[in-house]
Amino acid sequence: MRGAVTLLALAGAAVAEQLTFQGSSAPSQVHAQAESLVSLVSASTQHGTFVRLLQRSKSIPLLWHIGNATLFAPTDDAWAKWAEEHRPKSEDDDVRVAGWLGAGGLDEWLVPPDEADLALEAQILAASDVDEGERLRLEADNQSWALRQHILYHVLNYTLWPSDWAPQNTSSNMTIETTLLYPLDSEPESPLPPPGSPWKWPETGLLGTHGQRLRVSRPGTAEGGVRGRIGADHAGEGGAEVWDGAGWERKGNDTTFKDKDKDKDKAPVGVRWARNGLVVGVESVLEPPPSIKEVIRKHPSLSYLSRLLDTSDPLPPPLPPWLDRAPHVTLFAASNSAFEAAFDDIERGYLEGAFGAEGLSRVVSPGFVLGVNGDNVGWSDTWKKNKPLNGASEVTVASGNLNITSPSQGSIFVNGTAAETVDIFASNGVIHVLPQLLLPEGFELLNSAEKVLLSRNATRFVSLLRSANLSSTYVGVPGKKTKKEFTILAPTDEAIEALEWWINVGVPGGDHSMQSLAAAGLQTAPDDGTKPPPPEETSPLAALLKYHIVPGQVAPKNLEDGMLLETELKTAALGGARQRVHVEVSERRKPGTDATIEDGEISIGGALVIGSPIKSGKSVIYFISSLLSPPLDVLQTAVSDLQLSTYIAAVYAAGLERSVKANEGTTYFIPRNKAFAQLGLAMKYLLLPEAREELRRTLRYHSVEKLVYTTEVEDGKTVLETQEGGNVVLESSPNKTLTLSSPYKWAGHDSGASLPANGELNPAAFVGIDSLTETGVIHAVDSVILPADVDITAAKLIRGSKQRVMADLMVKAGLGWVLEGREPTQIELERVGLDGFVRARPKPWKADNSTEDLALPSYTVLVPTDTAFGRLNLTHYLTNNDALLELLKLHIIPSSLDIALPKGSVEKGPKQPPKDGYPLALEDDVVYPTLLTPTARYGQLAFRAFGADGFIVGIHNARGGSNNDNAAQTGDSGRASVRWKHSRDDGITGIHTIAKDDKKEGGEIDNGPLWRGGMSLGGGVIIVDAVLIPFNPGWFERWGWLVLTVALTTAAVALTGVSFWWWWSTNRKNEGYEPVDTEGEREQEEAARSWRRTNRNSMSVPAVNGNDEDD
Template sequence: MLTTMFFRPLALLASLNFSFAAQVIFSPANTSISSTTIIDVLSNDSDYLSLLQLIQRARLVPTLNRLNDCTLFAPTNDAIKRHSLWSSILEDSSLILQDNIQEHLRQQLFYHLLNYSIPPESEPLKVHKTLHYPHAPVEPPSREPPPHPPWMPIPSGTLGGEPQRLRVGTREENGYVGVDAFCNGGAKIVKGNVTAENGVVLGISEVLEPPPNLATVLSQHSSLAFFHRVLTPEIKKFLNSTSELTLFIPVDEAWEALGHYERIYLESKYATDDLFRILNMHAVVQTGVKWSDSFEPAINLTTVDGTTLEIVVHPEKTTISTADLIEPDIYGSNGVLHLINSLLIPEGALQLTPEKYLLSLNCSSFVSFIHETELTYLINDTSSSYTILAPSDDVLSILSDGELPEPGSEEMKRLLRYHFIPGKMTTKKLHSGMLIETTLQEPGLGGDRQVLRVEVDEHQKDEAWKWLRFGGAKVLSEPVEVNNTLIYFISRPIVPPSDALETVLPMLDFSMFIAAVLSTSIGDKIRNAASTSLLIPPNSAFDRLGLLVSEYLLASSSKPDLENVLLHHVLSSVRYSEALENGTQRTFASAEGSDLTVSREDNGTVFVSASGGWVGMKSRLHTRNILTQTGVVHELSDILIPRSVNLTVGKLMKAAKGSTMISMVTKAGLDWVLNGTSPPEDSQWAQQGFGKAGWVLLCPSDSAFGQYNLTELYGNKEKLVSIVGQHLIPLPSQSNKLIAAPLDDDPLYNNRPLVLDDSVTYSTLQSASSVYGDLVFKQSDDAKGGYIVGIKGARGTDKQTDWANVISWGRTTTTGGGGVIRIDRLFMPYYPSWWTEYGMPVVVGVLGVFAICGFFYCVRLIWRIDTTEATYEPASNTDDDD
């Protein structure tokens, strides 16, 4: 393609039969003046007066006179008038240029001079060597002139001792000077040649500008817009200051071979090093500038980067390794520029890492943090596959001081690792509730990777990234996929999970459990124990446990039992929701030492059963996957009690503030009830079949004994036993004498020691010796516990001693079950008065007899009246009738 394009103007020129020579240079109107110099020619032609003045100002008259055979391309007065520098010199004779005396003007005039005459048979498109030798400007510019005239050009400078080149060609039957390789542009030859004794003068329509440095050349070429756009000041300095530089620069279309984001990266301010490398792969700095006339028939050149360019000239085109030469020989003051149609980058030579993409995509602060924590291996390896969750500079800029860890700290390192996910997690692979592993390896997880929760609205099918969250951070824009890396831009940094207690602390619904943990010595154990799953109940679970049980566990004297209960809620392994919800029944070890059993119902409900507690103790499991530094947190509906915690009647009575009642039970010889043990074998209680029975004790609080003489009560053991017996309800046992009372079978509401239905009746220990020993429960909106309890059948006391309000209760974990119900009044055994027991029945009986007698008396009177009255009519007198 290149050769076709390059030689097409030559063919055109050949077809014109050298019309340039015939019509312009050797026009009949031109005259040949002998024994005159070029200066004489300029002096004799009014079109060249301005040029002559400039030659005199530059002190080049001796130089031109000394030249034996030369060609001067002479701008006319009109051409010079349009040139800013030359016209300003003519208009202001006092103008001082910022170099040695008229050096800039002198070099430009040399660019209009050839050190030989153009022969009459000149080629249609010919490259000529001028007398202009470009050189690097001196900083600061010298104000001293050359030593003495005549000032002859010295072969030296930035082209390796070669002068600057100039093309002369024709198009449309006109001659032009300073054209490109395709004979475009240039200054038109407007005056035919005038031959002098020491050369030839050709009048041209424009002043010829010497080629600028290569950086300026690049900026002026329309097909190099992309390369010019990515030039950095450092690269421009290199292009301006390097002598004998040969460039093979790809045109804009060639850069499209790179990916969209690769081009974005190259246009960023962070791509200087890579741009330098790309430039060095296309640049040759050797002795001598490599113009295209040195390519034939083939040549190998070594680039600055060390790669080899194989240049071969074919009849139809010229190839530069894998590229085609599109336009050769664009001249510069310090070298030459050749345009090619593709990049000369060996495969794998340009390593565009994730770091470079992050920098180009406005994530420089994120990258800076990565460098400060020495995690650059995460973004500099092109072979590794990662999904990066990147907060942009705009996101990080709005964070206040203290919202992020200190740069370079271990906490910052943890945070950054939490933003990298191994593998490419496209939106198609993600679903809501999914836990994906990050590169953050936690000691608290036994060295395993910390996970990150994914949230996505799976009902939204279009542009799924819009509905995607990682760890609560929203994805802000479409993810960028580059090589092995996928980048999501998120709305905020994702903070890695903290320890279990700190994670749950802001959740107010769990405050009682956290307070309980912090009140014991196991806070650090739960906080730091590696690879654990914390099953945490809400505040309402303490009420559902039974207030007496809660009050006992939270009492300062119950720390060991409380610690065991709390540790029973810590699994000694990390179990996310999937592991807990799959399967029908599984057993997991707890930090307390005993196991928890997880079972799944047919309807999908998951229950957790304790190792101890009371029969049927269960809690509904709500898997929440609240991530912590050491594992995960799930929610339980209720508190679980392990087998290491033995809740006895005595412990619950202490919680009920029933120390007086405890003393009464002890003095009554029923202390075995407090411990949950069987009665002595030789005791009446054992003989009555209470050996394996559980007991529910109605416990009046200490304030209920204010009106009683305790000394008197303690002194009468028989009465004391009856009082205590009135408060003791035996639970179902092997004794046939006891009425079975089934417990509530609701696993989430079985914390009651008794079923407290409305008007339910229970026998007490007193029931065997008294018809008034039974107790009856009734619902009451006025009672704190929702119930009142009284002695069944008691009457005549206006509820002063035989009815009490139920305040709270608690269930024991001892064999046989049982518990304590706190009431606000002491029950005294009910003994009805003589009048209540005998008088009233007699009165009722007498009244009944009288009522019966009166009834029958009235009946008899009515009967007698009925029998004495006539029941027929007298016969009529028939005679009278007749």
């Protein structure tokens, strides 16, 4: 290798001897021996490092063979200082500065080339395999190539003559020169194919066919200082000062220049000419300009643009994907102030966001030129050279054409706007800084709802929309607005992040992000740009997101409390209908206004609306505090309300949980726990296994296969067909009070023209409305509406109470017809001794239309507990049928008897209808007849209030005997079904006209016909804790009061007679006698009067000094 270099050097010397300087700019004196650039720089004691680097980079042949060149040679101190400032601080850092300077600094490069080659061969031989050896060789070649690139930035392909250095009477004494550095992002294939020279530089690169540029400031000027400056930046700052020349072994050329101002010679500087060029010693290492991206990052006026570029990697079209690798780039970059003037905070927030790349492309691309007239770079002099006749150059960019002029050196006008900074060199182009953005007319950055979302802290929501392939449908594709109107409910990034945090807390392990949790059925956009197929409707994420989109524009003034907004979520579970979302408006917000929404004034789906909505094109965007969840199934929704727990238990007891969850488009009218409790014994019966079918019918009767939202219910009555098969009547009053009741007609249960078929006194009122579910909606009601065809008898109520003795005794005694809820036959009445008091079933059946007697007689049975019967001598009653009948009749209260009731039952009868769930109207001191009343004097029962809600029942007017035999406390109760007289099937689906007589003033229906004698039309059962024993008073109870009265009267008469006789006899003895006053008596009387006077005076005059008056 050393021989080759020697031959090249000799050849170079021979060629150099033939070179001559031409032109008036040639120096007045060339070195006597006509040295070459290499020998000239080698003659300096201050350039040993530079010479060694020339050798290691294999640049010596280049300098030997070049015809004319200018070599900027940094001194040894310059290289040492640069290496110390830039070298990596750690051996572990395998990234080399400028591609060649490692952590060892310059020492590894100051080794002679032969020794370096031998060391490399030794490393290759010691490599573990061939691939490792090749890697080491390639790494060494790359480092040498990078060093050569750095060296070439110090070389011009022409010579600067003294006239080029002399100060000029121009606006600037700074020239722009072209170096031999053709920047590349990687080493080209080397060597060039024969007959190419191995040392020849590439003639194309990131700057096209142009070498990198370098600023040279003339000495003796304000720009260059005393000796001149090389490599200043666009502002004339920095650069390397020309060396003072101290250290060259031989005297150099005449390098003094006339100072036009002071008219004296300057001191010699380190500038010397050789036969093939010029060597300029410099006191700093020249650093090639970095890439455009790096230049932007370091420029203070482009910090905002740098921030935007850092958020997008790679860049979106039409920009090149990698800004630092794009060739021959001319960038008209907007300054920080330009962005601030063009965009507000929201728009800048969009650009700065994770999805602002599209906006960045639209903002930057109008000033981005990828090659001027081919592969040229748009330096300022480029536009001057290419200036057409009309004085301006046009260049085509992504958004149209740019009109560019350069009226003077170092100035550029783009579309009439002067550039603030011109010619910021970069490795792959040039940057000109403009004070404003180059935007087309009518430019709108946020030209879709998606971009508004991205600018307002809803990037996660947009990400989810894109993941579900819903973005283009609802928030617009980039650059286009949606054609349809939508209202978007967008949760903020914090809301989604908080949800993910809670999910991760509750579900350990794995990825629980929103995308991963909702990945089922998702199709994300592929990288090749092809459009993916739309997701299936069953996609969980798609369903979740559609629940946040409302068709049409909904302004704040149109939002009302209780409103149900339709969403874009359409599911098979709703029969294809749109799912709804709740709206709640605070009372403090003025209705019908578009005023700013304050915190807490409006919530949608339970999420608070944050600030006022933003309108984007045809869409309105509300930002909300949390992610909305589509409604759950019926049971999951109901379980969140503790007042509906009994319904849930009943559903599972009836085995309807699957159908309840799966019924599509269904409305459920669910009674609250209190409503089920009001059924009392009826509910206990329905929960028995034997009543499972009746429970199912009752539950199905509370659901309709139709979506009934209260906001859409019209005033008046609406007939709805239930899943059970019967109808139910929904009524809305003018004040929007909603009730639900049984219809007036039911097949086989004709209640006449105005009464509900199930005989309930009051309709069920809505107490909770519009609880949305996956399959429909739930409304909570305050009463259970029993279907008219669910027959609840006294026997069933007793079975629900789990008391058996009373029912067995009634059947044994012949009163089973009361339990069965039917009319007795004549034989049955005669058997129990009620013939003439209770009507037997007529033959033939008579139909009449009297409202007061539509229902058959009913009975309320007071059922003592089995425990109470355990305290009774049942053997006596089981062997004495008459005693048993009296006992049982005393516990049965009829709704009517065919006899005149006793005065007590009439005067103390109930005034109000029974309360919900009770078969009787229980009031304090109310009296009811029993079946024992017609045949027994003590056959009536009286009730007294006891405690908060309890009552004590006893035999009316019964005296004496045991209290336990005459009184009992009431317990659970239940109503039996009403038994209508008529059974007609006509018009069962319609609603009859309400009779005028059945209406109260104000239009309310009178429920008077629904109860009779204080009892509901169906009667029922009341549990009591003691057995009431018929009261049969003894001789004393019957006549004792009369004997006692006679005795007392006789004694009083006798006492009066004795008293009169004593008075009469005393007066009789004193008749005819007169009293005689004696002397002594008069004196005694006088003394008494004197004493009384003295005593009165002593009491009226107080004593003085505690002494009597006599003192």
